[in-house]
Amino acid sequence: MEKIIVCxxxxxxxxxxxxxxxGNIKMREPSYKVSLYDRNAIEAGTQLAEKCGAQCVALTAGxxxxxxxxxxxxxxxxxxxxxxxxxxLESADSLxxxxxxxxxxxxxxxxxxxxxxxxxxxxxxxxxxxRIAAALGWPLLTYATSIEVDGEKLRxxxxxxxxxxxLEAVLPLVVTVAGDCNTPRMPGLKDVMGAGKKPxxxxxxSELNCSAEELVNGLATMEIIGNRPDRxxxxxxxxxxxxxxEVIRGLISEGVLG
Amino acid sequence: xxxxFTDEELLFQxxxxxxxxxxxxxxxxxxxxxxxxxxDLLPPLKELGLxxxxxxxxxxxxxxxxxxxxxxxAFLELGRADCSSSIIFGATVECAEVLMELGTKExxxxxxxxxxxxxxxxxxxxxxxGMGTDLGNIQTRGELQEDGSWIIxxxxxxxxxxxxxxxxxxxxxxxxxxxxGVSLFFVxxxxxxxxxxxxxDFGMKEIGRGGVAxxxxxxxxxxxxxEREGGFKPIMHIFDAGRPALALMCIxxxxxxxxxxxxxxxxxxxxxxxxxxxxxxxxxxxEHKTKLDLxxxxxxxxxxxxSQKKWxxxxxxxxxxxxxxxxxxxxxxxxxxxxxxxYTSEYDALYRLADxxxxxxxxxxxxxxxxxxxxxxxxxxxxxxxxxxxxxAVSK
Ligand SMILES: Cc1cc2nc3c(=O)[nH]c(=O)nc-3n(C[C@H](O)[C@H](O)[C@H](O)COP(=O)(O)OP(=O)(O)OC[C@H]3O[C@@H](n4cnc5c(N)ncnc54)[C@H](O)[C@@H]3O)c2cc1C
Numbered sequence: 001m002e003k004i005i006v007c008x009x010x011x012x013x014x015x016x017x018x019x020x021x022x023g024n025i026k027m028r029e030p031s032y033k034v035s036l037y038d039r040n041a042i043e044a045g046t047q048l049a050e051k052c053g054a055q056c057v058a059l060t061a062g063x064x065x066x067x068x069x070x071x072x073x074x075x076x077x078x079x080x081x082x083x084x085x086x087x088x089l090e091s092a093d094s095l096x097x098x099x100x101x102x103x104x105x106x107x108x109x110x111x112x113x114x115x116x117x118x119x120x121x122x123x124x125x126x127x128x129x130x131r132i133a134a135a136l137g138w139p140l141l142t143y144a145t146s147i148e149v150d151g152e153k154l155r156x157x158x159x160x161x162x163x164x165x166x167l168e169a170v171l172p173l174v175v176t177v178a179g180d181c182n183t184p185r186m187p188g189l190k191d192v193m194g195a196g197k198k199p200x201x202x203x204x205x206s207e208l209n210c211s212a213e214e215l216v217n218g219l220a221t222m223e224i225i226g227n228r229p230d231r232x233x234x235x236x237x238x239x240x241x242x243x244x245x246e247v248i249r250g251l252i253s254e255g256v257l258g
Numbered sequence: 259x260x261x262x263f264t265d266e267e268l269l270f271q272x273x274x275x276x277x278x279x280x281x282x283x284x285x286x287x288x289x290x291x292x293x294x295x296x297x298d299l300l301p302p303l304k305e306l307g308l309x310x311x312x313x314x315x316x317x318x319x320x321x322x323x324x325x326x327x328x329x330x331x332a333f334l335e336l337g338r339a340d341c342s343s344s345i346i347f348g349a350t351v352e353c354a355e356v357l358m359e360l361g362t363k364e365x366x367x368x369x370x371x372x373x374x375x376x377x378x379x380x381x382x383x384x385x386x387x388g389m390g391t392d393l394g395n396i397q398t399r400g401e402l403q404e405d406g407s408w409i410i411x412x413x414x415x416x417x418x419x420x421x422x423x424x425x426x427x428x429x430x431x432x433x434x435x436x437x438x439g440v441s442l443f444f445v446x447x448x449x450x451x452x453x454x455x456x457x458x459d460f461g462m463k464e465i466g467r468g469g470v471a472x473x474x475x476x477x478x479x480x481x482x483x484x485e486r487e488g489g490f491k492p493i494m495h496i497f498d499a500g501r502p503a504l505a506l507m508c509i510x511x512x513x514x515x516x517x518x519x520x521x522x523x524x525x526x527x528x529x530x531x532x533x534x535x536x537x538x539x540x541x542x543x544x545e546h547k548t549k550l551d552l553x554x555x556x557x558x559x560x561x562x563x564x565s566q567k568k569w570x571x572x573x574x575x576x577x578x579x580x581x582x583x584x585x586x587x588x589x590x591x592x593x594x595x596x597x598x599x600x601y602t603s604e605y606d607a608l609y610r611l612a613d614x615x616x617x618x619x620x621x622x623x624x625x626x627x628x629x630x631x632x633x634x635x636x637x638x639x640x641x642x643x644x645x646x647x648x649x650x651a652v653s654k
Contacts, residue, residue: 033272071265071266071269072269072272075269186273186277186305186306186307187269187273187307188307188320189270189307189311189320189322189324189328190320190321190322192266192269192270192273193266193322195266195269196265196266
């Protein structure tokens with residue numbers, strides 16, 4: 001394996017989002033970060049690259065804000081970065097994002113493995129990885145909890161409610177990783193200071209030979225409203241069996257049990 | 259003027275906050291009761307990438323100097339979780355910088371690999387039972403022997419990390435007055451004449467403060483740090499970084515308590531309203547937050563001046579006395595807002611208050627910080643002592 005491409009999205013840090021009394025989302029000068037599971041993708045790609053002497057390359061697509069992701073993505077391991085930037089990519093739908101990313105993957109060239117997070121930290125549609133696989137015509141494995149290289153093959157684990165699947169896959173391949181796939185490393189001072197020195201290429205969609213028909217965003221965001229659950233604050237007094245029965249009755253009447 | 263951190267500083271802070279929450283914050287209250295240098299904090303500090311600064315890579319170090327602003331950020335972030343972790347980290351940086359700048363190659367080769375990786379630890383012995391603020395009054399004596407070694411005798415007090423493997427010790431070797439006759443030595447703790455006694459402290463227990471007695475210890479010439487009788491300048495240089503760092507550590511602790519308190523006051527009802535609705539609470543919280551924010555700016559200014567190789571003793575002193583006091587008052591205010599629960603071990607406010615209190619003295623009392631700042635602001639007439647001239651004569 002020569003080249004691994006890890007895809008990531010630059011999203012609003014959820015710690016900077018709050019919901020007011022009327023359910024409006026409040027984001028005062030939010031900060032941005034590499035989306036949660038994409039950090040697992042970057043870590044998985046970096047570990048594999050270290051193991052088999054391959055190159056790990058980071059790739060993102062988004063509006064101009066995404067350029068800012070450069071140092072954060074590259075201090076986490078990848079040796080080079082690419083970003084497809086266009087204002088039309090702000091809140092792009094999964095199809096548009098996957099179209100752009102797969103065109104960029106082809107342009108970067110020589111990649112045998114593409115790793116994405118299972119879903120993004122903001123929309124969590126879980127579609128970009130599968131759609132990239134479809135666009136490239138490569139096989140796909142989703143929700144991997146571990147990826148290991150075994151010669152020319154990969155061994156991939158997936159944990160589900162029914163048990164654990166151990167799969168063997170051949171390259172080329174698209175994998176999406178789950179949050180428990182690994183613990184992203186703590187970049188050291190040298191990684192942080194060196195990130196800005198790694199090559200980072202910015203393309204516009206027109207440089208990817210995507211046709212105008214392909215660059216259509218099918219998703220329009222009408223409104224984002226917060227969900228502020230009203231607590232019922234039901235207090236059950238008493239103790240022992242009586243109180244426990246009361247709790248169970250309450251849960252049944254709320255539709256939680258039964 | 260630019261009040262923002264650089265991209266790199268922001269990244270360093272972001273990762274550190276996350277890592278500290280994962281590796282240092284859990285178990286704070288349980289660890290708090292520890293007595294002695296808690297070496298269990300060294301592996302997480304290593305995982306956070308905070309060990310080995312200033313040591314070369316061949317010793318297992320990082321081969322880079324920690325930039326000043328990041329030094330401050332690290333203290334702030336560690337202080338949010340556990341003040342002891344801040345200074346356990348900070349002393350490794352100071353030790354490395356002192357030994358790499360002033361130590362002989364032999365000493366560096368011998369101790370560097372263990373100190374760089376956290377396998378060994380080094381404390382500082384400046385203060386003595388008979389003096390603290392007037393550091394120039396050091397009584398511990400060093401006598402030069404014919405073979406070039408030194409015999410050192412004296413008592414050191416209030417030594418953080420007194421169960422360390424080695425110490426940097428301030429010793430009077432010359433007859434010049436005050437600060438001018440002082441040299442710095444590296445003294446391994448396993449020398450026969452070294453003995454330690456741990457104090458029963460009311461906070462910062464994971465650093466294990468105590469007394470260190472030196473009884474006729476023979477220290478080889480290779481352990482003299484820098485020039486003979488040139489020991490005071492490096493001590494002051496350590497303080498000029500240590501003071502704003504400790505301020506940021508205390509501010510970090512206060513921020514943690516305030517964040518808990520802000521949440522608590524949104525939930526707790528008295529007289530039919532949430533506590534947050536009462537101005538006694540909201541004005542108090544914002545007043546304390548303002549002081550913490552101001553102190554933070556002053557501390558980072560002190561670090562910034564240092565990074566520009568500019569004189570920063572005034573700002574370092576201002577940050578220390580103002581920042582530590584602001585942190586103390588802020589935590590105390592929040593403790594009261596928690597009601598009786600603030601007085602229980604369920605909340606960590608009083609643990610953090612006790613930790614922060616230590617820095618009414620540690621690394622120079624608030625008073626000496628004011629003294630230094632007043633000297634730089636108003637002139638030498640405002641010092642309680644007269645600075646003496648260095649004489650050229652060096653004693654035997
Ligand atoms: C947690 C902690 C960690 C420490 N770690 C170390 C360490 O690692 N190594 C080390 O060498 N020391 C260490 N110290 C000691 C610290 O540096 C001293 O406590 C400090 O310098 C003050 O000295 P002192 O306690 O002897 O007080 P003193 O000098 O006796 O002063 C007593 C009081 O009088 C005030 N005062 C003194 N002179 C004046 C003046 N001219 N005008 C007005 N007020 C004055 C002081 O501020 C103080 O409040 C530590 C202390 C603490 C609490």
